[in-house]
Amino acid sequence: MATPVMNKTAGAASATQTVTLGKGLNLGLRAAMEADPKVIIMGEDVGKLGGVFRITDGLQKDFGEHRVLDTPLAESGIVGTAVGLAIRGYRPVCEIQFEGFIFPAFDQITSQVAKMHFRSQGRIKLPMVIRVPFGGGIGAVEHHSESPESYFSHTAGLKVVSCSNAVDAYWMIQQAIRCDDPVLFFEPKRRYYEKGQLDVDAEPPPLFASRVLRTGDAATLVAYGPMVKTCLDAAAAAAEEGRSLEVIDLRALSPLDLAPVFESVRRTGHLVVVSEAPGETSLSSEIAARVQQECFYSLEAPVLRVTGFDTPYPPSKLEEDFLPDLDRVLHAVDRSLAW
Amino acid sequence: MATPVMNKTAGAASATQTVTLGKGLNLGLRAAMEADPKVIIMGEDVGKLGGVFRITDGLQKDFGEHRVLDTPLAESGIVGTAVGLAIRGYRPVCEIQFEGFIFPAFDQITSQVAKMHFRSQGRIKLPMVIRVPFGGGIGAVEHHSESPESYFSHTAGLKVVSCSNAVDAYWMIQQAIRCDDPVLFFEPKRRYYEKGQLDVDAEPPPLFASRVLRTGDAATLVAYGPMVKTCLDAAAAAAEEGRSLEVIDLRALSPLDLAPVFESVRRTGHLVVVSEAPGETSLSSEIAARVQQECFYSLEAPVLRVTGFDTPYPPSKLEEDFLPDLDRVLHAVDRSLAW
Amino acid sequence: MSSPEQWTHPEPGEAPAATAATPTAEQVIAGLRATSEGGAELVQLLTPEGERVENPEFDRYVADVTAEDLRGLYRDMVLVRRADRECNALQRQGQLGIWVPLLGQEAAQIGAGRALKPQDMAFPSYREHGVAWCRGVRPEELLGIFRGTDNGSWDPIGKRFHLYVIVIGNQVLNAAGYAMGQRFDGKVGDDDGEATMVFFGDGATSQGDVHEGFVWASVYDAPLVFFCQNNQWAISEPTERQSRLPLYQRARGYGFPGVRVDGNDVLASLAVSRWALDECRHGNGPVLIEAYTYRMDAHTTTDDPTRYRLSDELEAWKLKDPIERVRVHLVRHGDADQDFLDSVQADADQLAAELREFCVNMPDPPLERMFRNVYAEPSPQLDAQRDAFLEYAAGFAGGEH
Amino acid sequence: MSSPEQWTHPEPGEAPAATAATPTAEQVIAGLRATSEGGAELVQLLTPEGERVENPEFDRYVADVTAEDLRGLYRDMVLVRRADRECNALQRQGQLGIWVPLLGQEAAQIGAGRALKPQDMAFPSYREHGVAWCRGVRPEELLGIFRGTDNGSWDPIGKRFHLYVIVIGNQVLNAAGYAMGQRFDGKVGDDDGEATMVFFGDGATSQGDVHEGFVWASVYDAPLVFFCQNNQWAISEPTERQSRLPLYQRARGYGFPGVRVDGNDVLASLAVSRWALDECRHGNGPVLIEAYTYRMDAHTTTDDPTRYRLSDELEAWKLKDPIERVRVHLVRHGDADQDFLDSVQADADQLAAELREFCVNMPDPPLERMFRNVYAEPSPQLDAQRDAFLEYAAGFAGGEH
Numbered sequence A, B: 001m002a003t004p005v006m007n008k009t010a011g012a013a014s015a016t017q018t019v020t021l022g023k024g025l026n027l028g029l030r031a032a033m034e035a036d037p038k039v040i041i042m043g044e045d046v047g048k049l050g051g052v053f054r055i056t057d058g059l060q061k062d063f064g065e066h067r068v069l070d071t072p073l074a075e076s077g078i079v080g081t082a083v084g085l086a087i088r089g090y091r092p093v094c095e096i097q098f099e100g101f102i103f104p105a106f107d108q109i110t111s112q113v114a115k116m117h118f119r120s121q122g123r124i125k126l127p128m129v130i131r132v133p134f135g136g137g138i139g140a141v142e143h144h145s146e147s148p149e150s151y152f153s154h155t156a157g158l159k160v161v162s163c164s165n166a167v168d169a170y171w172m173i174q175q176a177i178r179c180d181d182p183v184l185f186f187e188p189k190r191r192y193y194e195k196g197q198l199d200v201d202a203e204p205p206p207l208f209a210s211r212v213l214r215t216g217d218a219a220t221l222v223a224y225g226p227m228v229k230t231c232l233d234a235a236a237a238a239a240e241e242g243r244s245l246e247v248i249d250l251r252a253l254s255p256l257d258l259a260p261v262f263e264s265v266r267r268t269g270h271l272v273v274v275s276e277a278p279g280e281t282s283l284s285s286e287i288a289a290r291v292q293q294e295c296f297y298s299l300e301a302p303v304l305r306v307t308g309f310d311t312p313y314p315p316s317k318l319e320e321d322f323l324p325d326l327d328r329v330l331h332a333v334d335r336s337l338a339w
Numbered sequence C, D: 001m002s003s004p005e006q007w008t009h010p011e012p013g014e015a016p017a018a019t020a021a022t023p024t025a026e027q028v029i030a031g032l033r034a035t036s037e038g039g040a041e042l043v044q045l046l047t048p049e050g051e052r053v054e055n056p057e058f059d060r061y062v063a064d065v066t067a068e069d070l071r072g073l074y075r076d077m078v079l080v081r082r083a084d085r086e087c088n089a090l091q092r093q094g095q096l097g098i099w100v101p102l103l104g105q106e107a108a109q110i111g112a113g114r115a116l117k118p119q120d121m122a123f124p125s126y127r128e129h130g131v132a133w134c135r136g137v138r139p140e141e142l143l144g145i146f147r148g149t150d151n152g153s154w155d156p157i158g159k160r161f162h163l164y165v166i167v168i169g170n171q172v173l174n175a176a177g178y179a180m181g182q183r184f185d186g187k188v189g190d191d192d193g194e195a196t197m198v199f200f201g202d203g204a205t206s207q208g209d210v211h212e213g214f215v216w217a218s219v220y221d222a223p224l225v226f227f228c229q230n231n232q233w234a235i236s237e238p239t240e241r242q243s244r245l246p247l248y249q250r251a252r253g254y255g256f257p258g259v260r261v262d263g264n265d266v267l268a269s270l271a272v273s274r275w276a277l278d279e280c281r282h283g284n285g286p287v288l289i290e291a292y293t294y295r296m297d298a299h300t301t302t303d304d305p306t307r308y309r310l311s312d313e314l315e316a317w318k319l320k321d322p323i324e325r326v327r328v329h330l331v332r333h334g335d336a337d338q339d340f341l342d343s344v345q346a347d348a349d350q351l352a353a354e355l356r357e358f359c360v361n362m363p364d365p366p367l368e369r370m371f372r373n374v375y376a377e378p379s380p381q382l383d384a385q386r387d388a389f390l391e392y393a394a395g396f397a398g399g400e401h
């Protein structure tokens, strides 16, 4: 599946290189644009500026203004015109500057993007990607640190993914662009500068598959996006206390790939789901609901959730208390094991 | 709390009367407008037409065009101007014509309505109500039969309620209007014509409280809005087979009032949650997640959910298969009891 | 309505006329005049009495229209009206869940629809049965939407006629994007260029998406014709609830042309639409057309107009019926005899009969349809749901399913 | 930019000038001219050289402005610029997480802010530090937003200055609703009438909410002044990405006045704002003002303008500095001596010193703040979350919290 791109980029980039998550996205976008002339990028400030996070850095210079569009300032317009371009045969990649600004586009996403293939009985495909930098921890002002992914995983017709590291970032963005379904692509902005070892000749795992990043038998930790690193750190700390935790990166938020989670929980009997989003009616609720049903007899304690609180995202001086951290994750593990 | 209204309407209406759910809302809106001159109604076609469901029938005629506003055709405009009117001291009641058309207003609701009180450190109150006819079963075209309540129960800062019968409709709409928080008010459109016995002199229960509508000991059914009647019918059918089911009407969708549910599940050991909304990342997920944690040792079977499928709402000829019905509810009860 | 000139060069101290909730007498009069006449800048080629009036700007766009062509336009209008009335009756008889009447807007839609070239694309709202007809979409293909069996059964790509869109305004942005694509593909610039036409109503002009469509189309020079059918009403709300100015003047704020055409004059609608599409296919888009017409029936079969408008208004508009003026013109010029009129009527009746026959025999969709085409690539989660449900449903041994 | 006249009466066959992704040479020139001059209809009372030019329409609105008043406006601008620079420095030194510079827009904001009467309401975006100053909001009260301790600590009701709004366009609809309320309350119609002014940028004009604000305000005759600061840039995007026409002309599509004022001329901004507010308080709203100005610093402290604009542009605008022209005017007319200028500078330095002192001593908010004021009426669910978390946090014995 990844073949055409790999060949192309293999030439462009050295076999293995150290890249940040942000750079992985940038390289992945470049590879996708080289692989398919129908791939275009649209958004605010994605051109000369390269986006406020520089994820599209250099792309307009190399691919031109008709493939990297600095659009007018309106998100419904960005997504709504992308729908038309996709119908016309393009594969638009829309950048939403910060997750808090996706809501003006919510109507186009729920009413048109999510339903087009269904309502056209499969005659229209909408191969479009909506990139959304999300999550907190960067000391930003309002609307720049939220986690709205649950709104989209509740919306049938959309596929939703989130990358947690540089290597996944490089592959997942290309796979999302090649996917014939509309994909919401959530990028953990606080992890844009985390480094990873990228081998562009490697064979990537499928896009909609969760992955066990660390094996363990005492309890299972499930997370996605920015919280994956938090969970890996927690597992490392727990290991020092002789407690082995399994860590699973969901990667696919909708449809969920929970088989590895069920398998893990059947072994450990304990599950802690970690997410920055407020817990109420969230993705973490869905995971808890599914696991308690699938693993009813294996669970030695209820599925516990470590999430943001059911409040608006607080002023940034308070965010480290709002966001799940290593201590809160381990505290939940303790509670689960002591249940 | 309800006193001023009761006195006013007691004069207007006879002690006990038979009213439909829609009429209960109409009388409740009238009572609220009589009780407080700051209450205004805004929406599309709410004036002369009285709304497409006639819920505001006669109100513009009696209260004037400055208290019942036929607005331009744009939902963000309706909600966004209502925010300003609320800041100015009004208590706007916005009508969204059908739930499928609330999405253009989603940005104003999540970014301004939900956060205003928090971000102003309590200096600004937004006592506004957004009325949303929701749910299916009426043989309508696209966007007229959906159940978007989960988007709002996931949004901190909003309060969300849904009425299931004529008497609750009359009281709950008045209580929502008197509430100093923004309230999303979901009306089960397929039940607008269900009748109830309204006594305007009765003392209504609090707004944000769930209620046990039928007691039983074999299993617990939890629902809200249109599915409450479905559950009551299922319980009646089960009773004939000598199986007593408890039925709880949530009424408050956010914040949830789950104490009665926990209490019930501790007795029955079995819970089936019923909702028309697609199950993925929904209110039904949240309830399952909370109950499995609170009642871990009481549950004799996992919390089961009977919901709409994870698909766009289908063409109406298929809706009776999409929507949970008596059979699917009892089928789930059987599975739970046989677990 | 008030002339815009007084606002384009504002004089301090001078006041805009109030046009809000409670209109002034002057406005009521202006409004009524507008409603009966369409204002000074209305483009009209055929009067309600069937007189052909000269128009130096737009005549050239219909100079090639022969009597044969005019008979064709007449036939189109008679047939789509007949189909519309049949569907209305089918709804009354319980064969359709709801119907959205076209009655009164035939000329606006046939004029626009016939101006479209094969390579052009059209994005309808939900009332464009006449445009559908011109794009080769059979009335039968619309029925599923209203009977609840599907969301429209035509191929939107093959017919170059997008699916109906119900969320007011959404399609305007989708059309702007499609038109941008036509330009990016280098399909704009000469007589063979491509263009797109998007349809929406007077009420829709208030939606943010329509504004954003104006912004995108103008900054990207998209070959897009905004075809606004001002049928005077958005369900129960008159156009005054949406705008102070005639809607075609909205374009002045964006820097592209806006024209008001008599939407009950099929020849004028054809001419202005051809002009607008030509502008677009040559790279001079976008263009806004306000087709000034009237919704002669209810908003939908579930609506009750007697609650909000006077029958006099309807009577006034009946005198400007879009079909009648063409018939009178054809007959007066000896371009149509009774045989022709009868044959058209016969064709219309046959169309209606076929439509009814088709409708009453439409099968219900199979259960699996619910789970089909949710995604283009498989979703194991959804497949599992489907299998479980089909197994459950099978349990009823077809009893109630 | 191209004159709108050519569009208001479209000639078939005549083409709108292309203004899209790749502008024509003619446009580049027009654009540059506009950028350096602001176009023919620019209202200017004080030239960059400090010359007072006559304006028959707007002079009357500043006829009462004394030398004392002008010194006050000068002082306002010097102080808000000094505060702005201090905050910029505080961000560089890590005392603020981010800062949104006002630099260059002092005249537009002080002119508008001083035109507001006590009974008027203002809805800012996020760059309105100068307007805040005029509403009696101390710079200290803005700091929490940028330091991350709160979302603004002033009382928006008491100061009649709403909280900053970051989601582009949202506040325009909120302001329209507030202004409707002023009218519904009968507070419109005479010199003591109330009005509302809402602030937004050039980029914001593309948002659906801004359009809907135009629609609502016009159909409800809301006493609302739309004050658009066109500072030429929306982060990295020039105004050409948002519109073909000068932004003040957008009002032509809605039927209310639109005026372009020299946003670097505090006297002109004051005059035009007073006129617009008067129109509104007398019931003749809404009105659009485009304050033609320039963002002399980065979009925010995290932005790097060198990636997208030439320094020449900045140099050209420095010649039109909003403060300098007033200083020159005052001195030339002997209305200000060195002592005055020095005293203003001293006041500015003291303000900056107090601001810094305040900033570095700002306490972090308490944990409970996170759970406070989410609702006006209690939420048992949230209270339980708070109690559990506070108990958990206490477990760390204040160690890391």
Ligand SMILES: Cc1ncc(C[n+]2csc(CCOP(=O)(O)OP(=O)(O)O)c2C)c(N)n1
Binding pocket: B044, B073, B075, B097, B101, B104, C127, C166, C167, C168, C200, C201, C202, C203, C204, C205, C231, C233, C234, C235, C295, C299
């Ligand atoms: C976003 C949205 N809001 C509300 C509705 C409900 N609705 C359906 S048609 C209509 C009126 C539309 O009026 P207009 O745009 O003039 O088109 P017309 O029906 O007159 O052809 C309304 C309010 C909708 N379909 N979409």
Ligand SMILES: Cc1ncc(C[n+]2csc(CCOP(=O)(O)OP(=O)(O)O)c2C)c(N)n1
Binding pocket: A044, A073, A075, A097, A101, A104, D127, D166, D167, D168, D200, D201, D202, D203, D204, D205, D231, D233, D234, D235, D295, D299
């Ligand atoms: C809805 C929304 N989309 C995107 C952003 C990110 N953003 C912040 S400021 C800005 C540019 C605004 O430009 P303009 O309206 O001209 O105001 P200025 O900053 O120049 O004062 C953008 C895109 C936002 N805050 N809100």
Ligand SMILES: [Mg+2]
Binding pocket: C201, C202, C203, C229, C230, C231, C232, C233, C234, C235
């Ligand atoms: Mg209409």
Ligand SMILES: [Mg+2]
Binding pocket: D201, D202, D203, D229, D230, D231, D232, D233, D234, D235
């Ligand atoms: Mg700007």
